[in-house]
Structures are given as C-alpha cells and as structure tokens.
Amino acid sequence: MVKMAIGDLAFLIPLLPALAFVLTFFLGKKLPNGGAIIPIAAIATSFVISLLITLNLLQNPGEVITQSYSWFAMFNLGILVDPLAAVMLTMVTFVSLLIHIYSVGYMSHDRSQSRYFAETALFTASMLSLILSDNILQLFISWELVGVCSYLLIGFWYQKPAAATAAKKAFLTTRIGDVMFLAGIVILFSDLFKIFNGTIPDGVFIMRFDEIFAHIPELAAMNANILGMEVSHITIITLLFFGGAVGKSGQFPLHVWLPDAMEGPTTVSALIHAATMVTAGVYLVARTFPMFIAAPDTLLVVAYLGAFTAIFAATMGIVMNDLKRVLAYSTISQLGYMMLGLGIGAAIGAEAVGMSIFHLINHAFFKALLFLCAGSVIHAVGTHDMRQLGGVAKVMPITAATMIIAALSLAGFGIPGTIFGTSGFFSKDAIIEGAYLFGESSGMWIPYVLSIVAALLTSIYIFRLIFMTFFGKPRTDYGGHESHASMTIPLSILALLALFFGGLTSRRFNDFVSETFGNNFVNMNIPELAEMGGYHLAAHVGHEPVLILWMPLIVAVAGLLIAYLIYGLKVVNMDNLVSRNNPVYKLLYNRYYQNAIFTDFISVKIIYEGFAFAVRSIDRGFDWVVNWISDVTIETGDSLRQFQTGVIQTYATAVVAGVGLLIVLIKVIMEVI
Template sequence: MAIGDFAFLIPLLPALAFVLTFFLGKKLPNGGAIIPIAAIATSFVISLLITLNLLQNPEEVITQSYSWFALFNVGVLVDPLAAVMLTMVTFVSLLIHIYSVGYMSHDAAPSRYFAETALFTASMLSLILSDNILQLFVSWELVGLCSYLLIGFWYQKPSAATAAKKAFLTTRIGDVMFLAGIVLLFADLFTIFNGTIPAGTYILRFDEIFAHIPEIAAINANILGMEVSHITIITLLFFGGAVGKSGQFPLHVWLPDAMEGPTTVSALIHAATMVTAGVYLVARTFPMFIAAPDSLLVVAYLGAFTAIFAATMGIVMNDLKRVLAYSTISQLGYMMLGLGVGAAIGAEAVGVSLFHLINHAFFKALLFLCAGSVIHAVGTHDMRQLGGVAKVMPITALTMIIAAFSLAGFGIPGTSIGFSGFMSKDPIIESAYLFAESSGMWLPYLFSIVAALLTSLYIFRLIFMTFFGKPRTDYGGHESPASMTIPLSILALFALVFGALTRTSFYHFLEETFTNNFVNMDIPALAEMGGYHLASHAGHEPLLILWMPLIVAVAGLLIAYLVYGLKIVNMDNLVSRNNPVYKLLYNRYYQNEIFTDFFSVKVIYEGFAFASRSVERGFDWLVNWISDITIETGESVRQFQTGVIQTYATTVVAGVGLLIILIRVIMEVI
C-alpha cells in the first residue's frame, strides 16, 4: 500500500487520542499527555512522507471519496496546498503539546486540556483534508467548538468564560455567512444540473464546483438595482466566514480576549489552527474568487486595513500576550492581502499568502511559547513589571529575539539571506505594489508599508521592555525546564532558516494546486472572467520598492531602541490619559463599547426588548378587547334569560319559523 492510502489516519489518530485521553487521562502521568503526543507525532510522520512523495510528482494528488448521504460525500484530498498545511499543523501542534507537559504540570485538569487540544488538532486536520465544501464546513464548526472549550478552559474565571462566549458568538456571525454561501452554491449547482444529478456525482466536491464556475458566474441577482453575479455573492459570503475565523476587521474583536486561555492554547489558536482556517478557505476556493468580479478587491482592501488597524493597537498594549494577539490579527491581514493581490498576480497569490502563513506559524508559535515561558517563570505578563529578564532566562530571551526579527522581516532584499518572516512578508508587500501599479489602487500598498513600520516598533518595544534594562519589580525568575526550552529552540531554528531554504521550491510546489489530476484550472481565463488584469512584469520592481520594507523595519527597531532602550524620550508625557491619541489606541478605538455596550446592548438587546414589549402590549390589547367583547355580549345575552317558560317557548317557535322560511328562500333561489 502507498503512504497516501493512510491519509485518513492524519485526523483520525488525534481524534482517537481525544477519546482515550478524555476517559483514561486522569489515571496516567501528566494527564495522559503521551497519548496525543504519540498520535500527533504519527500524523506528522504520515503528513511529511506524503508531502515528500508529492514533491516528486505534484500533479498526482491523493483523492479518496466515499458516499455520505444523498448527493454528498466524505473524502480526502491531499494536493500541494493541503500537504504543506498538514505538515505545518501537525509539526507545530506536536511541539506545543510537548511544551505543554511542563507548562501544564501544575494545572488541576491536565487530562481535560490534552483531550481538548487533541480534538482541536483533529478538527483542523479534518478541515484541511476535506475534498468538498460541506465536509470542510462541518470540520470548521468543530474547530469553533474546540476554541470555545479551550479559551474558556479556566471557566472558573468570569473573564475566561466571557471570552469563550465572545469568541463563539462572534465567529458564529461569519459561520452563518459561510453556510449561506454553501446553500446558495448548492442551489445554483442544482439548477445547473436541472435537478437531475448523475450517479456518482458529488455536487459540492471541489472539482465539481470549479468545473461549473462559468455557469455560476452567468447567474445574476438584482441587488438595489445592480446586477450582481452569484459567484460574487457566494465568494463574499465565504469571505465573511473567513473574516470571523481569521480575525479580520470587524469580526476580529474576539481574538485579543482569547488570551484568557492557557498561553499554549493561544499559541495553538494563533499559529497552527483556528485563525489559519479562514486563510485556507479563501486559498482553497481561489478559482472562484478570481472569477468573481470585485471579490478579490474586497479581500485586498480589508486585509490591508486589518494589518494596519491591529498594528496601531499593538504599540500601546502592556500585556505580553495582547501585543502578540494584535500582532496575529495584523499578520492575518497580510495573508489576506496576499490572496487579494491575486487580482494582479494570479494563482501565485496562493503561494505568496500560504508561504507567510507557514512561516508565521513558526515564529508566532515561538513568540507565544516564549511569552508562556516568561509568565511561567516570573508569574506576570505585564511588561511594565518586567525588565532584565534576559539575565535569568537567556534561552527564552534569545529565541524570542529571533522570533521578533523574523516577525519584523529582517533580511537583505534580492538575496536568500534573511529571517523566515522576511522571506514571506516582503513578497506580499511587493505584490501589493504590483497590484497598485496595475489597478491604480494604492491604499493596500501604503497600509502594508505603514503596518510593517508599526510591526517592528511594537515587537521591539516588547523585547526592550521585557528582556533588557533593570528589573522594575522583584519578580525572581528562572529558566524554564528542557521540556519547554527544546521546543523553543526547534521553532527558533525554523524561524531563522526555513524561509531561506524553501522559498523557491515552495512557490513552485504550490503552483500545482490547481493544475493536477483532480482539478485543472485555467487561472488567466478565470481572471479575465472576473475582470482582473494580471501583471506581466513581476520581478522587475524598482530598487526602492524592494528595500522599503527593510527600511521601515530598521526604522521601527531604532525608534523602539531610542525610546524603550536608551529612554531618551520621557514617555510619561505621551502615555497619559490626557493624550487623546494614546487614549484612543489604549481603549482599542472603543470597540468593546461600540460592539458590546452599544450594538449588542442598545441595538440588539434593547431593540429586541422594545419589540417584545410592543408585541406583548399588542397581545394584551387583543386579549383585553376579546375579553371585553365577550363580557359585554354575555351581559346582553343575559337579558334574554328571564326564567319565564312562556318566553323561552315563544323564542323557540319564532326561531324554527325563521329557519323554515330561510330554507324555502334558498331552495327557490337554487
């Protein structure tokens, strides 16, 4: 049997680990951590072997489909896009689980933790492997459920329970949009087939969907007097789902509050699983997006705005994990921007975006695990109480500095010398320049450059405030155990060299995602259908454009060093509630007040309450009216109840007489 025949085991093994750990974990050392670690390690080996085999022959992808019910199937698809995601998710998740053995050693419920993280990993792997949109949605919902359980892991804390509910409800908004897109897609495909589906045809499998893109694009709807293609509506609904899962504006508000869970959960959510699902959805359905007029423009603009919007808040946060949370939102914006500029660079956008997703997984997992190492050792995550941590935690400090340089994007343009983040973020910014040059839309490029400056500023602010200078409190501290520092060192190595070693081969490999034995798409023809004009001069950008991301990254580092390292600026004058700009950023643009207090409470809650009161008053009036009529009628009828037998007899005779006359009249008419 070929290794591809075992692809179904990749999500199945962690799912079995969830069951075993849930029931047996309390009786085993470390909460039964060895079970999910062994399962995920096996899934990683299978994923790696499949990827290595696929590298030799990328057009021969692995497909397995089985009938589920009616017109739907359950199946496995391992193409270049899925292969790189499977390998990354299993590898990063494995390191996080190993790290968690030390981090969760003093927790009261380690078995529940490891059971839930195993299910979380299994759900994400199932999502990646899905060969149809319905199966992907089912796995998508499981990912959302697991995030709810893990964010609220310490449910005894009111803030954790609130954050879990906030994440669940916010992402549900996007999920409803995603489901609506699937329903509309199914209805269109059913119409295209004239209601008669040939035997063995699975209507929502990706190859069937892609094969009927032209017919879907030909169906239009009239919205506010404008003719809008159904494929535009469907892709924007899909993107709505991605906005919720991948923390794009305005559905990003759940992501910073997700820090209420254990730091290892934050690393899992922000690096390997949930937030990458939305990016993966857009990448998986990219042929639909590039054939949909205006959809990629929405993706590009919203991604670029999210990148700069989140970065502005990252520069004022004082909580280690919150800085990294806003960093994640910002970098997810870059990934969406990378997909959106497919309007200029075509299918290459999938490789550009996914390369940053993979590299981001390494350095962001490293950043969160380093933050967890600091919190585990010193007992606080407030940067204002730290300083000088590098002296007591040299390994943690060194690995986090490597991750910071990778996030900021340091490297030499035009060469293969640079950190992994440089190798993947710079191509997105350069592609945004091509997009601007070919379309005349410069805002996404300008947003991406300013966001790069802010990224360097907030991450080196974190480094200087946490690891350098004198301790600002007597926090003690010690280096973390080997079970935690070894995963940090491995991730640091990947954050340092992975991008440089794989950049060329990665792009070439991902190019085969939509040209293989499962699907064979003519992307330029689809781009023409969507009204996009692909750039023909990629790789010939001006020298200043190539160096600009590095220039702003160095500028951010210098500003952070001067302000937080040398302290040449008295920040007390700036960091003040009397400073309206600082106040606005620190209060996160009052999003909580707008979304929660105003929109949720004033508009939704009080609106429904007013509507309910109005309906209740209406029913009260109706009930009272019926009651009054009944009482008045009864009072009137009572007048006939005299108690005199002669009156009753006269009434009966008169009534019978009238009835006979009425019957005779009717018979005459007939």
C-alpha cells in the first residue's frame, strides 16, 4: 500500500475552491442558500490541508514542499509551500471560511446568492493559487485573476451606479500597477535570457524563484543609464515589482480605489481588506525579498512610501462618518505599516519578512472582525452612518464586545516585555520598534516619526468609531437586534484570535517565517545580499531603550483618552471644528481632493480629453488627406475628359503623335547607352 504524505495534497488547496466555483455557478440556484455549502466545504477542506502542512513544516522548516511540471519551453507550472506560503495559506483559508459561514446569514435575503458564493469561491481560489506559485509568471496570472474577481465582487450590486463605478475604478487603478509589474517581469526575463546566452538547458525553468534568486549577482551587475545615472537592473526590476504591489495593496498614490470598494457587500469588503487582494502586494514583496535587499535604494523607497501611506490614510480616517469607510482607510494605513515592515529589512534583514507577515496575519484577524462587526450593525439597523447611531451596544452586545476587542487590537494595546497584549500589539509595535532601529542605523528618522504619529491617529479614529456607534444615546430611531448565530459565532472566533494569537505565537512565528529563504528550494545568504545592495544590518528588534518600547502603548492610550473626551464625555464642542469653514477639516473630509485630482483632472481632463483631442486631430488630418485625394482625382478627371471628344480623327492624331514620341525617346536612350 502506497502512503501519501499530506504535502502531496497541496495542489488541492486552490483546486477545491475552483471546483466549488464551477459547481456553485451551475447548481447554486437549485440548492439552499445559493449553494453556500459547496464553497464552505471546499474551503474548509483546503484549510485542514493547509493547517496540517503548516504543522508538519514547523517541525522541519528546511524541507519545503515543491512540485514542478513543464508547461512550455522554459516555463513551468508548480507549487511551493515554504514557511511564508504555509502561514499565508492557513490564514487565507481560515478567514475566508469564517467569512463564507457569516455570509450565509448576511446574504440570506439577496436574490443573487449563488452568484455571490461562486465569485467568492473563485476569488479565494485565485489568491491561494497566487500564494502557491513557485514562479513569477504563474504568480502574475493568478494576480490578474484576483483583480478580475475583485472587479466582479466590488460591482456585485451592479444595478447601483456607484457600485459599477467603484468596480471600474478599482479595476483600472490596479491595472496601472499591474502594467508596471508585467514590465518588471519582461525586463527580468530579458536579463535572465542574456545571462544564459540565449540557450536554456533542458529542465531549467527560467522564471522559477530558485533560478531567479540564484542569478541575483549577475542581475545586480547589469546597469542601465537613466538620465545620466547608472542604475542597476535589479533596482529597476524591484521598483517595477513594487509598483505592482502599490496598486494591489493600496499604497499612495494608487490607494484611491480602496475606499470606493465599500460599494460591494460588507462581506466582500472583509474578504478583500483582510484575507485576499490587498495582501497580495505585501506577499509579492515578501516573496521576492532577496531581490529587494540586493537592490540598492529599493528598500528605502518601500520604507518611506509605507510610512507615508500609514499616516496619510490615518488622517482621513479620523473624519469619515461611514463605518466602512473608516475601516477602509484603516486598511490602507495598516498596509502602509506592512510595507514599512518590509522596508526596514534594510536594517534588520530577513527578520523584516517575518515581522511584516506577522502583522499581515494579525491584521487579517482583527480587520475581518471589524468589517464583519460593521456588517452585523448595518444588517441589523439598516444604516452605516455613525451620526445616526449611538447606543448600539444595548441592543447588540455580542457585536459591540467583539468590535471593541478588534479596536483594542488595531490600536495595539498590550504590555511591552510580556505575553499580555492583543495580537495587533505584538506585530505593529514590533514594526515601529524596527523603524527605530532603521533610523538609528541609517540616520533616517522620518519613517519612525510617521509610524508613531500614525499610531496615535489610529487609536483616535477607531475609538471615535466605537464611542459614536456603540455608546451614548441613540440619535435616531433605528431599532436593531443582535445578529443570528451564523454571524456572531464567526465574530467570537475572530475576537479570540485578535486577543490571543499574537501573544501565543509571536516568538515562534517570526523565527519560522524568517527561515523562508534557507531551505532545500532556495538557500540565500541575506547578509551577503544586503552588502550587495549597500545596506548595513543592525541588531535585532528588542534591544531598544525602555521609552521606545513603551511609546506605541503611550500613544495608543493617548488616542483612546482623546476619543473618550471628545466623543464620550463631549468636553469639546466639535461644531466649530467639524465645519466647512474649517479648511483642515474640509481638506481631510474631501480626501485631499484626490477624486478631483485623479478622477476629474488626470483621468478626464488629461487622459480622456487629451486622447480625444489627439484622435480628433488625427481624424481631421485623415479628412484633409482624403479630401485632397478626392479633389485631385476629380480635377484630373475633368482635365482628361476634355480629350474625350468622340472624334476618330483626334484619337488617330494622338496615337500617331504618341508613337512618334516613343520612337524618338527610344533612339535617344540607345545613343546614350
């Protein structure tokens, strides 16, 4: 009897949700709840396989699972399950499973249930395929599938003009990053083809990650002259890869699609913002981290842009009145922290990957919880405007308690140096402390300062949401009731993870994921690559001054007190501040006029009208050419018509004259020759 290892079933992880998509699409309308049981069963099985593989890999992180098959020429299809992929697979399948279970109650009154569950199953399958890819081309194909699925789900209620517009905006905005990502792949392929001198040995798959990483020194040695500066090819490639990540993971300036993505069902928002699409960009940078750390200056760009995105989005979160929009800007801000965590790899090496992915996992738990709690409130009271709520905790105690836990985790409450703290405390605070080390080793303090201020704003906007929604007196007669058990049970499970997962796993998790680049598939010398990129690695996180260790908690408590004084005790009259006469509030509420700049000015005025002017000019040019040809043809015809007299003698004279002229020309030519 042949024994099958659990790793041999890894291919089923994306395949089962993909099959669930097909079955639900065709049979869902004939089954209860739109056929929800099919994707739930498929994703539950994928979760069990992922969890078992992760547990096995924990025992021996160096023996990763690889399966590779020839596709065509020098390209392959394959799967790679290493520590990085394992934790991502487990998180995506688990959070997606809870969201699907929650959706049974949330979508119970929607007539398009079967289409919803089919699309979410395909969305999950695409993300799992992306994570499992062992080569950059297969990852890109799955990357594009994720984008298509997000378009379908954001525009799920396509009858609403706002939803259709938001879907198109998300699709087109992320395409900018996707084109950059594709350009990076093309340059990478061209460089690798040159390195092999155009001859690829049999069995060598040129775009597989082990082959790419093995040729990092040669890629780093290639240079291009750009505006008089010598730039390494690997810097160009990684910056283009990062451009793709900027689009998918909502970094400035390609973040504008994320808030509008709230037009889809709240469960879709939870799926996009917690488990799937927005984490794809972070995963891309983490997966190709050896290239990034060997590329001069790229990690500095990642760190600075991540820190700026964190504070930029947080400033808008403090003025939003829509429950889901507050959480949307929170997602953008936390994604900025994740990118900052990867960027500080310039100071701490591969430990940055474990740190960033740890925050990604914890963020998935508390952000999914926040969105599902918001969905529970909206489902029960029928509004998502916080100004119309207040006192919701009295009618929805379970939802209120779980959302408060999620808020504490997002703000990062915990006691430094102990195991007592929320999940967000252990991951986000580690990134902030890493940013301090980054500043200490490089003299670049801006990312650290921005991360601390963003932490203060995070605490303010999330507890503003808590006090405005759940406490005080109801501001309207919204009624309301606690949600069904199919919704509150997933909330309770996520609340436990938001509370305890970080403390229970923080020490082991970072070490486990940081071992991603030393195994039987790739074995990279990260300090050597850092030296190649011009980075000087510092000491590990955890040796900072006491004040630095306590600073994130201090600002979190300060934010809670500020929100309590303003929105709980109402010691400050906000009427004077929350006014159109206040230029700062007006700027933040209008989101720095990003829609006016990007949508109205750049998209409409420059791109649309500029393209229209160019096409109109070309069309007029063609009209002139066509009219000129027509006029010449008509005038020529009118001139030639005068010779058509109908008199035979005239025609005979013309023939004789022509023949005579031809004889004279032939004689002249013969004498010359």
